[in-house]
Amino acid sequence: MTSLWLDRPDLPTFPRVPGGRGFGVVVVGGGLTGLTTALLLARAGCSVAVLEARTLGAVTTGNTTGKITVLQGTKLARIARRHSRRTLGAYVEANTEGQQWLLRYCAEHDVPVQRRPDLTFAQTEEGRDVVGAVQDAAREAGLPVEWVEDPGLPFPTRGAVRLANQAQLNAGDLLVALARDLERHGGEIFEHSRVLGVRGxxxxxxxxxxxxxxxxxxxxxxxxxxxxxxxxxxxxxxxRTHALALAVPGPLPQVMAIAADAPSHSLRTAQVTGGERLVVAGGSHPGGRAVSAREHVAELTRWATTHFPGATVTHRWSAQDYRGTDELPSVGPLMPGSDRLFVATGFDKWGLAMGVAAALALSSAVLEGHMPWARAVRTWRPNAVTGLDRAVRLNAGLAVRLVADHASPRVRSTAVVPPEGQGRVELRGRRLVAVSTVDGVVRRVSATCTHLGGVVSWNDAEMSWDCPLHGSRFAADGTVLEGPATCALGAPAER
Known part of the structure; x- marks a missing residue:
């Protein structure tokens, strides 16, 4: 499963980091936020290295839908329900600054960008109320949105809110430009260099x-x-959200759009050699908790081919992102009062504009500068208590899930292996074993996530083991795909 953006021969490759090196700043993670932070620091004269566990853009950035928008579906309405008008305004200001920096960068470095209006639309009467709340929140934050009764999409809608002059891009183009620019400014990039821990x-x-x-x-x-x-x-x-690129005969809607109500679908166009592709995304589900991720992809395919007759799928991919329990991202010191260890997280699938804003805030913090809006999204903000109720419910639910998964009846270890493309958790003595068959190879690994002990489940769309607690993902052979886990699933213990 390779995204439309990463399916290209010109993606640069980089060596592993040699042990014993020292740098002024190490940025862990080779996506948009990491590369932009490193570039800003390198421009300021810092000694900077990016350490990427896999390859550049392998996780979220390379699997984005590529929308650079401040409207962001229902995000503004959800923030407005939980926070003050001032906080909402600061969030929009942060995203606007990130968006404008990115658009300037693309113009200066010949990264193609298409300007498009962005729509949040309703599919039902209940959804119409949600879109109305989006419009109210956007106007409260000072955005020039308008209501559109008929947005001109090729399926039934119940109205939409529209924000003009937003943008879309090919994430692969951006990754290549940032990586080359970082090296020109003296920064170093290392791939296949997974950080397992930090001490001192x-x-x-x-x-x-x-x-x-x-x-x-x-x-x-x-x-x-x-x-x-x-x-x-x-x-x-x-x-986790799934996406498709499709070749479609005839013209395509020249907008970016996302549904406010379930099942939510997102769409945009993408320029390719010889024409355009339609990019649709949807089928979102909590990481590691889909009964069948493949069925989510199949349903997304059915929706796209129903509303765009003659469409044929050219690419399939998936991406994972994280929502903060108080709806806001967290950008700043990892621990209160620290000026040595920083973090950026919680972009909730809107990481192009916000990811750049995070890079601006992080580089400013390292260089002892100041971004006025950064206070609203900093990691240890006073209003974080507004998400405490949701955090308590989330973690109580995860604790119940952990106990239930360990106590659930299991198929006992058997010579009958799963069919091709399938996996299951077996009971081997007192141990839980994850067994799968991929490309004709049967593999058995421990079924216990190496982060906090969750029981992994099989992702039949991506042939991976996904943890339902905190979203760690592992390949069929147990190799870490994305964290918070940093250690592979081990060999199953003996009886």
Missing amino acids: DRPARLRLADGEVRADRVVLATGTPVLDRGGFFARLAPS
Whole structure:
């Protein structure tokens, strides 16, 4: 499953980081936030390295829908329900600044961008009320939105709110530009360099599988933090979304759009050699908790081909992002009062504008500058208590899930292996074993997530083991795909 953005031969590759190196700043994570933070610091003369566990853009950035918008579906309405008008305004100001920085950067570095209006539309009368709340929140934050009764989409709608002059891009183009620019400014990039832990302070020592590197400051730009200190895993809810690129005969709507009500579908166009593709996304579900992720993809395909007759799928992919329990991202020190270890997380699938805003805030903090809007989204903000009720409910539910998963009846270890593309958790003595068959190879690994002990479940769309607690994901052979886990699923223990 390769996204439309990463299906290209010109993506640069980088070596592993050699042990024993030292840097002024190490940025952990090679997505948009990490690369932009590193670039801003390198421009300021800092010694900077980016350490990416897999390859650049392999997780969220390379699997985005590529919308650079401030409207953001129902996000503004959800923030407005839980926060003050001032906080809502600061969030919009942050995203606007991130968006404008990114658009300027793309113009200066020949990264193609298409300007489009962005729509949040209703599919039902109940959805119409939600869209009305989006319009109210957007206007409260000073955005020039308008109500559109008929947005001109090729399926029934019940009205939409529209924000003109937003934008879309190919995330692969952006990753290539940022990586090359970072190197021109003296920054270094290392791939296949997973950080397993950080200890010490001055300097910090980052532990890797085959050594360690030193840094005066560390920035975690990994979607969800790969360090448990600060307890961010307990304040974030992982959500996985599926996407398709389709070749469609005839003209396509020249808008970006997303539904406010379920089942939510997102769409945009994408320029390719010889024409355009339709990009649709949907089928969102909590990470590791889909009965069948493949069925979510199938339903998304049915929806797209029903409303766009003659459409054929050219690419399928999925992405995971994290929503903060108080609806706001968290950008700043990993621990209260720290000026050495920073984090950015909780973008809730709107990480192009907000990810750049986070990079602006992080680089400013390292360089001892100030972003006026950053106070509203900083990690240890006073109003974080507004999300405490949701955090308590989330973690209570996860505790129940953990106990239930360990106590659930299991198929006992058997010679009958799962069919191709399938996996299941078996009981082997007193141990839970994850067994799967992929490309004709049967693999058995421990079914216990190496983060906090959740029982993994099989993702039949991506052939992976996903943890239902905090969103860690593992390949069929147990290799870590994304965190907060940093260690692979081990071999199953003996009886």
